[in-house]
Amino acid sequence: MRQTGAAGKTSRMSVAAAEPSDSKHATTGALLDVRDLCVSFRDDAGWVPMLNNVAFQVNRGETVGIVGESGCGKSLTALSIMGLLPRRGCLRTGGIVFDGCDIAGLGERGMRQVRGRQIGMVFQEPMSALDPVFTVGDQIAETVRTHFQVSPREAKERAVEALASVRIPAPAACATLYPMNLSGGMRQRVMIAMALVCEPKLLIADEPTTALDVTIQAQIMELLLELGRRTGTALLFITHNLALIAESCERTLTMYAGEVVEDGSVEAMLNRPLHPYTAGLLASLPGRRAPKSRLSSIPGRVPSPRDMPAGCRFGPRCTFATAICQEPQRLRAVDNRRVRCARAVELVLAGAGG
């Protein structure tokens, strides 16, 4: 394993190889285990890799956030897990083990048993996921009937219960409404009700509050977390809002240019981010503490998937880049965390609020 001399001297952190393929998956007992996930799309010039060896786990009942700038592969990761990638011109490799079963190998029919029942999903724009021609009550009841042997009447009752559980006032009346007659916040609640009605073991929420106002966002987040706690549902929460992750998740994954670059507890990340990219995201948030001060920003842009740097993918934007960064970076374990940066241990990066 490569290791710089400087790193050993300047830090008390322990470092070990953690290339995902080295670790023993079978014994981890994680609810979700994504192994070396790669996704490519075909264009005129050939196959373009979008996700590169994405690997992480989500434990039962855990809340895990995924953060990163747009285009870094957050949504593709979610779609891969759900088996919702486009069928044509798209190639996926790697393993996705859910509750002990490799769902990457399941076909569309198999996935239909998993989706909605075992893994629920909430999207940023609920209108795209709700059918405009059916009432929300019918849509939730339909989800129930897909997965459980119940009478239409019971399915309807469960739908109303689900609407009540997301604190919709007058749930029975709401069940008779069409999606277009609901406000953005209400629609998102309906989506959550629909995602949770089958009590899935995992809920994937992709930017569930990005389109909402901050007071409504607070309502929805409170609801998501409370329902998660009550039913023991694990949450994979995708957002570009680090502040939201700070308040709601136990663990974060930072994604950059189609790779996981940092993985660890939220507290540890906020106190001392390991990857310069995570630190850059934290530092560029305007705060209430130093109004009018110059904000630090991350120079440059996320590289195009067609034009990836050969070494560290963050290298061209990184102020800490040195000769060792010319090598492709591996995801390495540091204490209980993982990071894809050769200098992570030696650099002591500033966290939030300090």
Next chain:
Amino acid sequence: MSEARSVGPILTVENLEIAFPGRRRGQVIQAVDNVSFTVRQGETFGIIGESGSGKTTVGRALVCLIRPTAGRIRHFGEDPFALPAKALRRHRRGYQIIFQDPNAALDPRMTILQSVREPLDVAGAGTRRERQRKALEALDHVALGPEMAARYPHEISGGQKQRANIARALVLEPRLVVCDEVVAALDVSIQAEMLNLFADLQRDFHLTYVFITHDLRVVAHISDRVAVMYFGKIVELGPATGLMNAPLHPYTKALLSAEPEPVPAHMRNRGRIVLQGEVPSPLDPPTGCRFHTRCPLAQPLCAQRDPEWRELAPGRLVACHFAKTPN
């Protein structure tokens, strides 16, 4: 109106009301309801509030894109709407607005340079050479070089489009720029860059900004004073630091407490107020204080009487029956 500079502040808004016709006959949407404030030259005046609270509508009226239903807008003490049509068109060049969606503002068939030059072409100012030079200068101010100038909108990133959009507003050398959610669609790293750019441009060109956003972090960072809108009304107005540190209105308090903080748990401000209920319908506004349907402190009086504006401390105004003087 440059001679009029000494007559008054760059912008005075007095009892502004703007109503739109609803979908059905006779229906009225009161988008802006009795709004008053002034903006001093060189300051950044922030407006925050939830979706539909009337921020954009106010912003458009400030730059003469909407005529007030009632009340008055003055630029340096003069009512621009009193100007004859041709003079109003000229006058407008000094008062620009930049919108959230840079795609909507840039013509996909024009190069960036053409788009930035277009307002000058329309104004017919100077020779073509001069206009070209001015447009290139404006692009340079927003850090877009000549190689970017030749590109089309689809060939540049979102952040670069927003820069081009700013250049398009700057090329007319405005005094006041209304920025409507200009950083909302951008990633935090690019957002930070843009906020720095706005600060530089303000310094270099003595610009006055009205900065509309629903992002508290952004408004706290950039503003000198802040107005908080709820349902067509300003419910609180004051210096940014005071308002952010010690909000007076229950809605401002709720807004601030709902904003997540990216800090470790032990540093976090406890005591979040999660507002219950939805934003009311604009077709059926609540009686009395507009906020009473969601206010955790509402009393019976609140549903009956609209609270008056009160100045509880110098420069700190609030519209709530029960707000107390900050200590």
